Amino acid sequence: MRNALDLKRFYMGACYYPEHWDEALWADDLGRMKEMGFDLIRIGEFAWSIFEPQEGQFSFEFFDRFLEQAITLDMKVIMGTPTATPPAWLTHKYPEVLNVSMEGTTYHHGQRRHYNYSSPIYLELCARITREMAQHYKDHPAIIGWQIDNELNCETNVFYAEADHLAFRRWLQQKYGTLESLNQAWGTVFWNQTYDHWDQVHLIRPTVSDSPNPHQALDEKRFISDNTISFAKLQGDILRAEAPNQWVTTNGLFGHLDSHRMSDEILDFMSYDSYPQFSTIYPDSGEQPLLDRKWSLSLSNVRDISPNFAVLEQQSGPGGWVNRMQMPSPHPGQMRLWTYQSIAHGADMVLYFRWRTATIGTEIYWHGINDYHNQPNRRVAEAGLVGKELQKVGERIVGKRYVAQVAMLRDYDNEWDGELDQWHGSLTRPSELSWFKALQYAHIPTDVVTVRPGAEMVQLQDLTKYQVLIYPHPAILREDTAAMLQKYVENGGSVVFGCRTGYKNESGHCRMQPLPGPVAELSGIQVEDFTMVNGTATPVSVQLNQHTNLFDAPSFNDILRVHADTVKVLGTYASSYYKGKPALTVNRVGEGKVYYWGAAFDLSIAAQLLSELQIVSPLKNWCELPDTVEVAIRADDQEELVFLLNYSSEEAEIKLHVPTEELLQGSKLQGTVTLEPYGVWVLKK
Template identity: 80%
Template structure:
C-alpha cells in the first residue's frame, strides 16, 4: 500500500526562517500565525552554518529560543536537515564535495544544491549534522517531524564529480556482475565501444555528435535515482534510530529520481511543493490551455505516492529570483483557489511559502504571504479566510481519498529514456496533456499511476479499481508489464495505447519482433509502417468510419495492419500515402477492450474517445457547471465531498437540480447559483 499522511487534524501553516529575522519579530509572527488559523511551520532546512558554525562545533541556541516560543504559542514544527546548502567552511576545506558538469566544470559555493551525493566526506558530514540535530531535538515537544534535505535534484539533476564516476562503476558492477553483461546491455559492440576494464567506464561524457550511448544514458538516470535515494537513506536511518517518535518526509518532484521508490522505502509520506503559476508562464501551445489548472496533473502524480500528502510549499504570491521576475501577483481569490486545488487532490497538510518575503538574497522577489513592510495585505486576509474555513470543515475533509475511474499511466523507464530518444519522448507530455484536458473539461476526475517493475501483483489489484487506463507511448514495455495489463483487460478493463508502443525492452534495445511488441497480441494489430509527422510533413487527417468526423493524427503515425478477427477498425487515415489504412482500432480481449491509436493524442481525439467510453462525470444527473470549473471527489465510507473550483476570472453559473450543502459557507444551494471568480465550493448532497 502507498505511504499516506495520517493526521488527527488538518494542518495549515507556513515556511519560516527565524535566522532571517530579528528576534524581536518572532513573537508577533507566531501570534499572528495562530490568529490566522495556522498550526504548523517548517524551519531549519538552509541553516547548516547556524547549527555548525565551525567544523565539529554545534550550536543550537538560536533555534532553541525560537522553538520555545513556537511551543508556547501552540505552533508545531517540521525540522529540516540542512544538507541542501553546505556551509562555506565545508566546501572550502573539502572541494571534492562539489558537483561537476559533464564538461568537467566544478560548480562553486554560492546558491544551493552545489554538492554531489557520492563524496565520502560529504556523506560523513551529512550523517554527523543529522545525528547531532536528531539527538538534540528528538524529544522536543514542538517538533512532530523531519524534512530531509530540500527538493532533491532541484536546480540540477546530473552529477559528474570523480566520486560519481566511481560510484557509477560500483553500481554497474552490482547490477551486471561482469563487463561482458554490461557490454551486452549497452550494445557496446556498436561503434566499437566495448570495455575490457571497469576503469574505462564512466557516466556520459561530451562526444563528437553531442549524443551519448542511449543505453548508457538510461542506466545513468537509473544510477542517479538510486544514488539520490541512498543519500536520503543515510539521513532517514539516523532519524529512525535516534528520533523514532517523529515522522520523516521530504519535498518536491524533480528529475532523475524515482520518488515512488524513495517514498516506499524510506518515508512516512511524500510532500510536494505546489506552484501552479509556473503553468501560466510556460503555457502549452495547444488548444484551450489549462494554465494553472494543469497543476492538478502534477498533484495527481504525487497522489500516486501518497494518496493523502503534505504540500510543504504552497504558492502564496508572485514568484521570481533577482535575475528572473516571472510571475505576476495572484489575483484576488487565486491563492485560496490554489490552496483548495491541493486539498481537492489529496493534501491534508499545507504550508504556504513563505510567511514573509525575504528582504535579501536570490529569492527576495519570491513573495510570501506578508510583504517586506509586515503590514496587513490581501494575501494575509486570504490565508486567514482559508484558516477559518479549515478550522470549520478540515476535519470532514481529513483522510478522505480522491476518487477516479480513469487513470493515466506513466513509468520512469520511458520518462528517462525519452529525454534522449526524440522519436517518442516529446510525444508523452503532449498526449498526457491532451487527455488531461479532455478529462478536466469533461468534469471527469482522473488519477496518475506509475508502473513499477517487480510489483505486478500489487499493481494489478490497484489497476482493477479503474474502468479505463491510458498508456500513451510506452516505447519501453517490459514483458511482465504487458502480461499484467493483459490480465487487467481480460478481467474487464479498458486499455488505450498510443503510437510507438512496445518497441523497446528494458535495456532500451529495439525488439526484433513485429510492433507493438509485447502489446501486439492484446491489441490485435501490427505496425506495418511508420513515419514522423514534423515541421516538414503535412498534417495527416483521420476519419472515423461510422460517422463524418475528421481528426488530426499529430506527432508520429503508426500505420496499422489488423491480424486478429476480434479487431474493429474505428478510424482510418484520410490523407498521405497511407490513406485508407487503419489509424484507430479496438480489440476485445476477454471481458475488456484494447484501443490502439497510431498517433499522439490531442484534446479533440481524447474527448471523442471519452464520449465512446463507459465513464461519466460525477456531476451527471444533479449538477451542471461550465468547463472552467474543475470537479474533484474526496470520499470515505461515511460520505462523499464534491469540490468545484472555478479557474476563471468570470463568475460561473452552476445549476443544481437537488438541494446541496456548501460546507465552506454553510449555505444550502439549489437552482442556478453563481460561483465567484476563482471561487471554491465543497458540496455535500443533502
C-alpha cells in the same frame, strides 16, 4: 498500502526562517499566525552554519530560543535537515563535495544544491549533522516531524564529480557483474565502444554531436535515482533510530528520482511544493490551455505516491529569483483557489511559502504572505480566510481519499529514456496533457499511476478500480507489464495505447519482433509501417467511422494491420501515402477492450475516445458545470465531498439538480447558482 499522511486534524501554516529576521519579530509573527488559524511552521532546512558554525562545533541555542516561543503559542514545527546548502567552511576545506558539470566545470559555493551525493566526506558530514540534530530535538514538544534535505534533484539532476564516476562504476558492477554483461546491455559493439576494463567506464561525458550511447544514458538516470535515494536513506535511517516518535518526509518531485521507491523505503509520506503559476509562465502550446489548472496533473502524480500528502510549500504570491521565473501576482481569490486545488487532490497539510518575503538573497522577489513592510495586505487576508475555513471544516476533509474512475499510466523508464530519444520522448507529455484536458473539461476525476518494475501483479489489484487506463506511448514495455495489462483487460477494463508502443525492452534495445511488441497480441494488430509527421507540409488526417469531420493524427504515425478477427477498425487515415489504412482500432479481449491509436493524442481525439469509451462525469445527474470548473471528489466510508474549483476570472453558472450543503460558507444551495471568480465550493454529496 502506499505511504500516506495519517492525521486526525488538518494542519495549516507557513514556512518560516527565524535566522532571516530580528528576534524582536518572532513573537509578533507567531502570534499573528495563530490569529489566522495557522498551527504549523517549517524551519531549519537552510541553516547548517547556524547548527554547526565550525566543523565539529554544534550550537542549538539560536533555534532553541525560537522553539521556546513556538511552544508558548502551541505552534507545531517541522525541522529540516540542512544538507541542501553545505556551509562555506565545508566546501572550502573539502572541495571534492562540490558538483561538477558534464564538461568538467565545478559548481562553487554561492547558490544551493552545489554538492554531489557520492563524496564520502560529504556523506559523513551529512550523517553527523543529522544525528546531532536528531539527538537534540528527538523529544522536543514542538517538533512533530522532519524534512530530509530540500527538493532533492532540484536546480540540477545530473552529477559528474569524480566521486560520481566511481560510484557509477560500483553501481554497474553490482548490477551487471561482468563487463561482458555490461557490453551486451549497452550495445557497445556499435561504433566500437566495447569496454575491456572497468576503469574505462564512466558517466556520460561530452561526445561528438552531443549524442551519447542511449543505453548508457538510461542507466545513468537509474544510477542517479538510486544514488539520490541512498543519500536520503542515510539521513532517514538516522532519524528513524534517533527520533522514532517523529515522522519523516521530504518535499518536491524532481527529475531522475524514483520518488515512489524513495517513499516506500524511507518516508512516512511524500510532500510536495505546489506552484501552479509555473503552468502559467510555462503554458502548454496546445488548444484550450489549462494554465494553472494544469497543476492538478502534478498533484495527481504526488497522490500516486501518497494518497494523502503534505504540501510544504504552497504558492502565496508572485514568484521569481532575481534572474529568472517572473511570475505576476495572483489575482484576488487565486491564492485561496490554489490552496484548495492542493487539498482537493489529497493534501491534508498545507504550508504557505513563505510567511514574509525575504529582503535579502536570490529570492527577494519570491513573495510570501506578508510583504517586506509587514503591514496587512490582501494575501494575508486571503490566507487568514483559508485558515479560518479549515478550522471549521478541516476535520471533515482530512483522511478522505481522492476518487477517480480513469488513470493515466506512467513509468520512469520511458521518462528517462525519452529525454534523449526524441522518437518517442517528445510525444508523451503533449499526449498526456491532451488527455488530461479532455478529462478535466468533461469533469471526470483522474489519477496518475506509475507502473513499477517487479510490482506489476501487485499493482493489478489497485488498477481494477479503474474503468479505463490510458498509456499513451510506452516505447519501453516490459513483458511483466504486458501480462498485467492482459489480465486487467480480461477482467473487464479498457486500455488505450498510442503510437510507438512496445518497441523497446528494458535496456532500451529495439525488439526484433512485430510492433507493438509484447502487446501486439493483446491489441490484435501489427504496425506494418511508421513515419514521423512533424514538420510535414500538410497535417495527416483520420476519418473515424460515422463522423463527417476529420481528426488530426499529429507527430508520428503507426500504420496498422489487423491480425485478429476480434478487432474492429474505428478509423482510417484519410491522407498521405497510407490513405485508407487503419489508424484507430479496438480489440475485445475477455470482458474488456484494447484501443490502439496510431498517432500522438490531441484534445479532439482524446475527447472523442472518451465518448467511445462511454466514460462520463460522476456528477452527470447531480449538476451541470461549465468547462472552467474542475471537479474533485474526496470520500471515505461516511461521506463524499465534492470540490468545485472555478479557474476563471468570470462567474461560473452551476445548475444543481439536487439541493446540497456548501461547507466552507455553511450555506444551502439549490437550483441555478453562481460560483464567484476563482471561487471554491466544498459540497456534501
